[in-house]
Amino acid sequence: xxxxxxxxxxxxxxxxxxxxxxxxxxxxxxxxxxxxxxxxxxxxxxxxxxxxxxxxxxxxxxxxxxxxxxxxxxxxxxxxxxxxxxxxxxxxxxxxxxxxxxxxxxxxxxxxxxxxxxxxxxxxxxxxxxxxxxxxxxxxxxxxxxxxxxxxxxxxxxxxxxxxxxxxxxxxxxxxxxxxxxxxxxxxxxxxxxxxxxxxxxxxxxxxxxxxxxxxxxxxxxxxxxxxxxxxxxxxxxxxxxxxxxxxxxxxxxxxxxxxxxxxxxxxxxxxxxxxxxxxxxxxxxxxxxxxx
Numbered sequence: 001x002x003x004x005x006x007x008x009x010x011x012x013x014x015x016x017x018x019x020x021x022x023x024x025x026x027x028x029x030x031x032x033x034x035x036x037x038x039x040x041x042x043x044x045x046x047x048x049x050x051x052x053x054x055x056x057x058x059x060x061x062x063x064x065x066x067x068x069x070x071x072x073x074x075x076x077x078x079x080x081x082x083x084x085x086x087x088x089x090x091x092x093x094x095x096x097x098x099x100x101x102x103x104x105x106x107x108x109x110x111x112x113x114x115x116x117x118x119x120x121x122x123x124x125x126x127x128x129x130x131x132x133x134x135x136x137x138x139x140x141x142x143x144x145x146x147x148x149x150x151x152x153x154x155x156x157x158x159x160x161x162x163x164x165x166x167x168x169x170x171x172x173x174x175x176x177x178x179x180x181x182x183x184x185x186x187x188x189x190x191x192x193x194x195x196x197x198x199x200x201x202x203x204x205x206x207x208x209x210x211x212x213x214x215x216x217x218x219x220x221x222x223x224x225x226x227x228x229x230x231x232x233x234x235x236x237x238x239x240x241x242x243x244x245x246x247x248x249x250x251x252x253x254x255x256x257x258x259x260x261x262x263x264x265x266x267x268x269x270x271x272x273x274x275x276x277x278x279x280x281x282x283x284x285x286x287x288x289x290x291x292x293x
Contacts, residue, residue: 027293031251033077035288038068039281041096043104045153045194046276049129053276056122056130057153060105062113064213071283077251077290088182089166092239092258094283096159103218104153106202113206113214120202120216121150134271139198139224146200152218153194160189161260161281163237169244177244180256186237188262190279193228196268197221225268227275233262251290258283 045057059066080090108120122130130151131143143149167182200220207213242255259282265274 027079029293030077030079031290031292033075033251033288033290034073035071035075035285036073037071037283037285037288039071039094039096039283040068041099041157041159042280042282043101043155043157044278044280045104046278047129047134047273048276049126054126055107056126056151057104058107059101060216062214063105063216064207065101065103065215066105067213068284071285077292080246083166086171087166087168088180089164090182091162091164092237094161094258094281096157096281098156098158100154100156102154103197103202103216103221104155105216106150106152113204115206115208117204117206119148119150119204121148133273135198135224136270139222142198142200142222146220148201150199150202150218152197152199152202152221154197155192155194157190157192157279159191159279159281160187161237161258162187163239163258163260165237165239167239169241175245175247177246178242180239180241180244182239184237186235186260188233188235188260188279188281189231190233190262190264191230192264192266192277192279194226194266194277195223196225196227198224225270227266227268229264229266229277231264233264235260235262247292249292251288251292253285253288253290256285256288 042059044055046053046055061067078091078093080088082088106120106122109123163184163186165182165184169177169180172178197218199218203217203219205215237260239258241253245252261280264277266277267274
């Protein structure tokens with residue numbers, strides 16, 4: 001709960017720091033939004049290799065358990081104001097509740113799943129680095145006995161993205177806005193824990209005739225390390241909307257997306273190597289209606 005309080009303090013500080021010239025017509029909540037769409041919460045785990053961070057594990061969206069999830073259909077809408085007939089400013093807020101993911105995928109040399117694909121594992125140079133720098137003697141014995149070994153991870157996370165954007169659009173008539181684009185600073189709050197697992201094989205079961213919806217499993221799972229963080233980062237947010245009809249009582253939107261990324265370093269419990277974690281949040285509203293207060 002401490003991190004939530006900290007984030008709320010930062011958000012309030014940002015809102016209070018918006019120039020007072022805007023303050024007279026601002027309000028904290030603009031209305032209630034009913035929406036239909038999808039949410040992507042992606043995670044990429046990297047380690048230092050040849051002087052640069054290299055992805056070794058990720059949420060692979062062609063595997064069914066890592067595909068986008070349906071949005072919660074009701075949310076609050078934060079205020080948005082016109083600066084002139086073709087530009088705007090406004091805030092947005094997105095939250096991912098506690099989510100547990102099992103068996104994140106190795107970053108393979110070819111993450112395309114074919115009909116004859118049976119397993120994935122890290123590239124040869126990555127496996128060599130992992131073997132020499134991350135494994136204990138016991139882990140090496142396990143890897144030596146399993147030629148198709150791979151590294152995977154189980155994660156538990158919750159994320160909080162708050163942004164304030166300034167942007168432009170093409171006005172058509174008094175209420176219609178096309179090709180709306182906004183950009184601005186954002187706060188990315190993360191509560192994250194991870195178990196790093198050694199698999200005897202990262203098994204892939206292709207879904208016949210499909211390019212996605214495949215299944216996967218870390219066979220012979222063996223936990224070799226763990227880590228957790230509770231941090232806040234400052235990043236950049238982007239909001240894009242195809243069409244919007246904005247009136248004093250309501251807002252209709254078709255095809256709108258908001259997104260933000262953040263990078264963190266995490267310390268492993270049993271190893272001196274720091275891993276890099278990149279988190280990506282993307283929210284796509286196919287259609288939404290906002291009742292304005």
